[in-house]
Amino acid sequence: MGGHGGAGGRGDGAGRVERVSAEAHLARVLAETPPLPAAEAPLREAGGRVLAEDARARNDLPLWDNSAMDGYALRAGDAAGASEAGPVRLRIVGEIAAGSAEDPPIPAGSAVRIMTGAPLPGDADAVVPVERTRGDAPPGPVAEPGAGDASIGRWAEEEVSLFSPVDAGANVRRRGEDARVGAVLARAGDRLGARRIAALAAAGVDVVRVRPAPRVAVIATGAELRAPGEPLARGEIPESNSLLITALLAEQGLPAADVRVGGDDVAALRARLAELGRRVDVVITTGGVGPGRHDVVRLALADEPGVRAVSVAVKPGQPQCTGRLRGGARIFALPGNPVSAAVSFELFVRPALLRMQGAEATDRMRLPAVAETGWRGAPGRLQVLPVRVRREPQGLVCRPAVDPRGVSHAVGGHGSANGYALVAPERGDVAAGEGVDVILLEA
Ligand SMILES: Nc1nc2c(c(=O)[nH]1)N[C@H]1C(S)=C(S)[C@@H](COP(=O)(O)OP(=O)(O)OC[C@H]3O[C@@H](n4cnc5c(N)ncnc54)[C@H](O)[C@@H]3O)O[C@H]1N2
Numbered sequence: 001m002g003g004h005g006g007a008g009g010r011g012d013g014a015g016r017v018e019r020v021s022a023e024a025h026l027a028r029v030l031a032e033t034p035p036l037p038a039a040e041a042p043l044r045e046a047g048g049r050v051l052a053e054d055a056r057a058r059n060d061l062p063l064w065d066n067s068a069m070d071g072y073a074l075r076a077g078d079a080a081g082a083s084e085a086g087p088v089r090l091r092i093v094g095e096i097a098a099g100s101a102e103d104p105p106i107p108a109g110s111a112v113r114i115m116t117g118a119p120l121p122g123d124a125d126a127v128v129p130v131e132r133t134r135g136d137a138p139p140g141p142v143a144e145p146g147a148g149d150a151s152i153g154r155w156a157e158e159e160v161s162l163f164s165p166v167d168a169g170a171n172v173r174r175r176g177e178d179a180r181v182g183a184v185l186a187r188a189g190d191r192l193g194a195r196r197i198a199a200l201a202a203a204g205v206d207v208v209r210v211r212p213a214p215r216v217a218v219i220a221t222g223a224e225l226r227a228p229g230e231p232l233a234r235g236e237i238p239e240s241n242s243l244l245i246t247a248l249l250a251e252q253g254l255p256a257a258d259v260r261v262g263g264d265d266v267a268a269l270r271a272r273l274a275e276l277g278r279r280v281d282v283v284i285t286t287g288g289v290g291p292g293r294h295d296v297v298r299l300a301l302a303d304e305p306g307v308r309a310v311s312v313a314v315k316p317g318q319p320q321c322t323g324r325l326r327g328g329a330r331i332f333a334l335p336g337n338p339v340s341a342a343v344s345f346e347l348f349v350r351p352a353l354l355r356m357q358g359a360e361a362t363d364r365m366r367l368p369a370v371a372e373t374g375w376r377g378a379p380g381r382l383q384v385l386p387v388r389v390r391r392e393p394q395g396l397v398c399r400p401a402v403d404p405r406g407v408s409h410a411v412g413g414h415g416s417a418n419g420y421a422l423v424a425p426e427r428g429d430v431a432a433g434e435g436v437d438v439i440l441l442e443a
């Protein structure tokens, strides 16, 4: 392993450890992560996937001029001069419900009842909502418009009365006003979220070309780990990283293909990595990457030629191994400290997974916030501090969700964080009232 230029290493079981900035590490991870091959998928099964080619409308949206209201379709010219004192009366010559293919002729002085979404008859150019009309009332002015006249808003069988003129085009949804047939509704690289899926479905698209969800395996290593709730002997702790990573994957719309909580046996781990390396696209491990005598992941990866050990200039989350296993899968060996693992996933794994899916954007939006309390910085390292972010009238404010002096193991406080504050390596301490960039984890 190693030999990839960079700063000096230290002699440990994994060979040379490269010191690298968070930026450079991410850039290299992305550069060596090509998108997975694209395939066609039924739209109904493509939610959460990323388009591999532009998707175009196969029909106009709307398909034809149609009514935006339950009411009466008519010629606007027929209602000219209508007033409270002098209502215009139109003869009812039909009714069109949504789904009806009818296009009844509307002779001058007449109207048809029409329901929301029904095609506008070719002879009509406007719709008047039923509640602005009077149904089948005796002729004459209305004493008190609206109140007191039970036939206001009632559907007319024979004749409808209008009390005001109507503009041509009123309450008509025009063919193609939302999107034209052939228009690009979503671009290659766009994720098919709920809104895009609905737009494509409405535009008649049934099959899309997308990149598949990467198959991801998760391995949490550590002899001290017990399933949550199990009785604990001295030295043992409840295991949380496999749940963390599985849930982070789920937040990305990715199911974990395989989840294991392993012991501290290097040979068994090697065999497992060899098998998974052929079977999945990505393996994420946690723990065992430090220089400790039981740090199995580092030891198991030491003879993988495509995997390098790095020390990333980030706090927390420094020791990691990454690269490609012999079997072909990408590996992200993350540190065992729970917050370090979460931060590493956010900074490096999430973007790589997005890149594999062909996503255009792999980074989250960074928003300016004001620090409510100050904290010590991490000079020379990118500091990623779990914070609670709130919106105040003047903008976003944040405060640490964990004690900034001991972040990497503070899985409890981390649980209440809804953002990470990012403090650049060259910046010193953050003082109360100063601005800081945050990413929102639950927006
Ligand atoms: N001599 C040195 N010691 C350490 C260094 C160093 O540079 N020199 N780096 C520290 C840093 S920074 C980190 S981060 C950790 C990385 O350690 P490992 O990846 O080897 O992680 P472990 O030793 O396996 O575990 C660390 C910590 O996290 C707990 N843990 C691990 N897995 C889980 C899990 N699945 N669920 C819950 N908790 C877990 C584990 O019990 C440890 O407390 O090394 C430092 N040491």
Ligand code: MOO
Pocket (backbone or CB within 6 Å): 314, 315, 316, 317, 318, 319, 335, 337, 340, 341, 408, 409
């Ligand atoms: O990398 Mo360690 O995560 O700084 O605690």
